[in-house]
Amino acid sequence: MTEMERTDMQTLAERPPAIADKDVPSAFAFEHIHKTFRSKDGGTVTALQDVCFSVGKGEFVTVVGPSGCGKSTLLRILAGLERASSGRALLGGRIVNGPTREVGVVFQAPVLLPWRTVLQNVLVPAEIQGRDRSASLARAHHYLQLVGLENFATKYPNELSGGMQQRVGIARALVNDPLLLLMDEPFGALDAMTRETMNLELQKIRERTGATIMLVTHSIPEAVFLGDRVVVMSPRPGRVTQVVDVNLPGLRTLDLINTDRFGTYVSSIRANLNASGGLD
């Protein structure tokens, strides 16, 4: 099953990213997701309200919205870390009930284990899932090379810069060849220049792996730069207010940021967020 999906996905990756289609099974989908939290004073807070969208295999979707719009909660529901109050999340057609082996996750903080070397950190998910040691090792080296850290395999995390640590986190998320990569503001803690480099590298990673990616960010330019589609969310209660198809070249360079087309996307999304009161 998993093997079939893999080959299926790799052939898809060579084609231009598919926009979700009713006939093609989606990589993942949200169907009428509601999420309410109990607040400390006993009331309830609606974090997500009727969120619906689906994403095709190999697609790179970015979710943008102001802080507190529930975009991270959405990601956590898909990762199986939280349950929706109602509605359902689907992953490869199956309802998400908890964490699954097909998903790789990257958070804002790299959260590496400081007593493990870079290589040992990358191997953590493989160890957890009891995967074949030598095959995992080969994949770990492969992904460390992909994120440009093959020479740092035996270093410890505290010997690495913040950007390098986050790249280790990305290699770790990829080590089991996940079908879906979930990234929750992965570059939010990095300085602007490192962030740009990481955005370029992430495109390279995406191109090489063909994985479906959902990246949550509060930076509109980052969302437009990375996404095939941008899902725009309103402030609490979080709703999807706009889904923008980004028709920009497949492999993007930093020059793109200064073009009019790029600027048009950014200002249209900003206007939308303004209208929903997201940018006070």
Next chain:
Amino acid sequence: MAAIEGGAAIQAESLPDGSGLTPTRRLVLVASVFVGVVLLWHLLVTLMEVSPLIFPAPASVMKSLYQGIVSGEILKHGSVTLYEILVGFAIGALLGLLLGAAIGQSALLEAVLYPYVVAFQAMPKVAIAPLFVLWFGFGVTSKIIITAAIVFFPVLANTIVGLRSAPRDQVDLMTAFTASQWHIFRMVRVPHALPFIFVGLDIGIVLAVIGAIVGEFVGAQAGLGYLIMQRNFSMDASGVFAILIVLSIIGIVLHSVMRFVARRVIFWTDTHSDLSRGA
């Protein structure tokens, strides 16, 4: 690369502990203070003609220490006390670790057991010591139990706090990779707890010396605490001072061994020596 390493080496040489002293200079200063204090002690005692029964001169303490060593008396009683310290520490630490691991993993166990643990800790062990001697006799057993009871709590408290110190993000990430509770415990919680546990063990080993001595004060047939009492009764102040020196040395050696082990086990952090020593 070499330049960076060189820089780090220079820094390590000149700023080992924030005092701005090189290790050699520090050693010289510490030694000078020691010599100064001993000299002052000697001068004060002789000039003021303090009775050696009350406050002996350093020379007579040294003489007493020397005699204790060559006669084998210190070795004989010291080995009894050291045995009580080590066995009591091992038992107390093991119980603290096991119960700490259980409580650290289960909120239910904490709710049920922790009040009793705190109540037990609130009871001064010195006050219970006579009972232990009554129950377990004048031999080493009662001292081992008193020592274990004193060591138990700091190890327990630090184990609980340590097991809960793992960042939530870290645990979530492991969960997202389909880790079981056991994976998370073994791969994340235990290593995160180690710096705390070593603080507990370090406090425990120093308290273990106190536990054994207190036990011997209450009633014993051998041990350094017993020897202190005996010498005190015979007004041998310099003999008592000599034992105090031996006890300090035992404490320092045990503490240093603990620090040495801690540095090797929890190599990834250099803050463990500065962690709070409360508990």
